[in-house]
Amino acid sequence: MQRIFQMDGEETDCWLGHDGSRFVLNTPTGAVACQLDPTGLPGGYKLRAKGVVRELRLAVGPEATFVHMDGRTYEVGRVDPAERLAGSDGGASDDRLVAPMPGVVVSVAVKPGDAVEEGQPLLVIESMKLETTLTAPRDGVVAEMPFAEGDSFGLKDILAQLAPEEE
């Protein structure tokens, strides 16, 4: 029910309600009763809001809505605040790669001091007859690689450690 709308680089937090007979868009500056009815033209609508009726054409893209109204074209970016927040899943990233089970190091791809990007392979391990590539959980610099090729490690041993992120 909430959306963040983006226009000309500015964001506006809004929520849409419906009181049983009409929609009301609640903006930080007030509530706008509004109604949108198709006109029959492709993407054509009649918008009633703020005491005016405007004919417009609109197209809904995945991230923005494009509106052609009174001879001008506008782009309104749409963000679902929940989806934006979902991007913060996991919160502060882990600095450590912890062994999910005991095993042997097959190969090591980086050394302490190397800059790595999120997703970059750090080392390959073999456990339970399966080879697994362990990748960097975030962009950063490798602080420690405690195991060398051929070394055995135990459950929850630290296999790689990134330097703490600078604030």
Add this chain to the structure above:
Amino acid sequence: MTISKLLVANRGEIAARVLRTAKARGLATAVLRHVAEQEGPAHLIADEVVMIDGPTPVAAYLDIPQIVEAAKGIGADAVHPGYGFLSENAGFVAALEKAGVTFVGPTSEVIDLMGDKVRARAFVEERGFPVAPSAIEDDDPASFVERARAVGYPLLIKPSAGGGGKGMRVVREDSTLETEIETARREGERYFGDGRLFVERYIERPRHIEVQVMGDGQGNVVHFWERECSIQRRFQKIIEETPSPALTPEQRDEICETAAGIARAVKYRGAGTVEFIYAQDGAFYFLEMNTRLQVEHPVTEMVTGFDLVAEQLRVAAGDGLSAVQADIPQTGHSIELRICAEDATADFRPAIGNILLLDEPQGEGIRVDSGILDGGKVTTDFDPMLSKLIVHGPDRAQAIARARSAVQSYVILGVTTNTGYLDAILAHPDFASGDVSTGFLAEQSETLTAPGEDVSDLLMAAAALSDERLVSDVMQIPEMYRKMGGWRN
């Protein structure tokens, strides 16, 4: 030398436009398409589409051997180059000649001559046509700076091999002349692989006026009147019109005859455009000659009633010109707007996106030469121009009114375009009075990109109500709760 099958070695709106005339004349037609290119209107019109490939899409359209092979492969006996790409490439013309394929355009010699600004200018000057005071480095590199000084300030430094405004520098003070020359040289080398320069007098508040000419290659040349193209952003035209509001009938005749004279002097074949700088005092100077069909040719077609592509094809087939000068009228007024995928509020940054909804204006006096289709994708692979909106009206005021109404009703949704900006130009009082120069857009940039009425609430309402997921989330709240709203006990 008849032409029965024409390959259009171009893309976008111009390919579509050329193909329409060719088909109407009963020719078999083909057009190029890069393997990664979106389908455009041209691909729907042509009888045949020839796929080309290259390291980049643009490189493919510049690949002479591949395109000559394509022409031979499909049995085309003529190639129309459109504008841009290989349209002014003498090597392309030579390669086609060698392959026995007719090039719809002038001879490679004329292209060579006019393609070299320095030589072209000398050629024109020698024959008594007006050119602005200038100095050419090649004449005597050692004295170039001295001779540049003698041209007088303000002056303009241009790369000899340049075009499109790249590498041009305005110098207003003697103290910066030498450093500017060096900068221009570096840019020339970077853009054109050629560091040679020339300087000419910089005309303050100049207008850009050009004349459409057509020759049969035998020395017969007619002109199709002038076009004014002073509305430019970053040295590139975006609005063109004819007739020019700046010219008196006498000046018009003089400038058009001058252009025809220059074309006659080279026994010009096909369609060409002679460009002039027009000073506020009425003086005009030869700028350059474009040996091809221009982007803005439709305004000429609208006021003369001639199909310039048809004329090109006649000449190329050896059928000569279809009219003498006296048969070519200039009726009413025509304006062309270039619809570009760009953000006028962000220094004309090219925009990309998917065309979600396209509805082009129609009606009396309205022509749209479009290079896009509904559902298409706009990328930065090619020029940001999507289409051209051309209008015709009985007089300039009515043409402007028609252009405004048409551009306002031009619906392109999904990619940022300059339609609003074009409308703002048309609405400007200086444009209405015709008091413009090539610096107009830069001078008026704040006025032209000023935000309009604040309709953000309306836009957000429209965006909210057309967001199906949002609406369904709201409507899943039981009606009673929606009615109670934010009630608290």
Add this chain to the structure above:
Amino acid sequence: MRRIESLIDTNAADYKANYAAMSERLKEFHARQHAARFERPQRDIDRLARQNKLGVRERLKLLLDPGTPFLEFSTLAACREYDGTVPGAAVVTGIGIVQGREVAIHANDASVKGGAWYPHTVKKVVRLLDVALENRLPVIHICDSAGGFLPLQHGVFPDRYLGGRVFRNQVKLSQANIPQIAVVGGHCTAGGAYVPTLSDYNIIIEGTGAIFLGGPPLVKAATGEEVGVQELGGAVMHTSVSGTGDYRAATEKHAFSLAREIVGQWKRTPKTIIETAAYEEPYYDPKELYGIIPKDRKTQFDMREVLARIVDGSRFHEYQPDYGTTMVCGFAHIWGYKVGILANNGVLFNDSSLKAAHFMQLCNQNRTPLVFFQNITGYMVGREYEERGIAKDGAKMLMAQGGSVVPKFTVIANASYGAGNYGMCGRAWDARTLFMWPQAEIGVMGADQAANTMADVKIRQLQREGKELTEEEIAAIREPVLEKYKRDVEAYTSTSELWDDGILDPADTRNALGMSISASLNAPIDDPHYGIFRL
């Protein structure tokens, strides 16, 4: 249905006097409610800010669908306990809307004593979970509590309906396939650790949320181990190592967004269908209730005038309008839901009791929820009525009321005395919600009557001892008894002790009932069945 023809004259002097008196009461009520919700010592507000925590009201705002109502329960719980230092009993409970669904909310208010559990906190939480069980409402727990308030642990911990009942109810909810989410926005220590762990889903906010059976000081005291909060029970540890936590949230916003997302993907079970009609606002302005309710509680008023300002379109189909007239029975709609209404227009006689019993059976047969509007001083006493079997007829009414399978809702509109309270679905009789109006009273009998009874006992005792009492001496005995009794029967005492689900502004009654009825339909309605009616 016919519209009730109101006979109220809004220009009459008594109407205006009533209106003024009620307005005065409501001013005080709203002020108290506002204080309980929002007014906190600065140091508590500062502490929350320092801990980087949002207040409970802000948390609710992030959780609930914007533009939807929240029916808050017992805002003034504990208002007459602990010298008034534990507003709301340090917890917020109620029914709110998340992703279009009704959910029960249990949220610690850490701005009050760090969200510690007082005896009244436990009572309020247990009540909320009972509401969730009865109505099959999913529960969202917002955990941020310092744990049980140790000096009063005997009132928090041992008894059947104390602390353990919170967790027992959580288990029963889970067993009944009613989902629960816990958002851990503070510490959940000791027993508190079971709130998130007994929930189907839990979300821990990084940095502020933590779950442990024993916090770091207790661990140090018990085993000497020194360990920090985050290592011991923080979000990262619980979501990646122990599996005690399901989701870790980077921020409060993130946490509530996750909670909303979880609710959004729950299966939507169809609600119980009852008779409905299109909505209609009451024809008469609900605010006119202020002028209808007499400023003197002993003044009689017509309940139909009250109903006309609460039910849809002020429409009421009265059942047996000419029989047992002290008991008004009939059908109406509230927010579109058809209900059977029982409202007191005087003391209960034999005929009014029989009428009520009969009407309730009718409603059960037709799956029509029951709404009680109490203004009852009791069943009629006296030889004639005993001979007619008033106790027997009262029992029939209780049997019908207590045996009802349809959801019941009670509004104590004015007096709620004696067995009348029972017959009219008082607290003990499982009303899904029970609200009081601010001037209403609840007790075994009216204040004067009770004071006289108690004073008489004392006076007779003194007389037996041979004392002659003057008028002044009798008054001196009677007055303190009366004063104390008057206070004990007040709505504020009731609501402080959680004998109700809160005091309502009468004008809010319609919405409170609408939400209560709608929420109740998440639970099925059983087939009618009763005990034995004494015929």
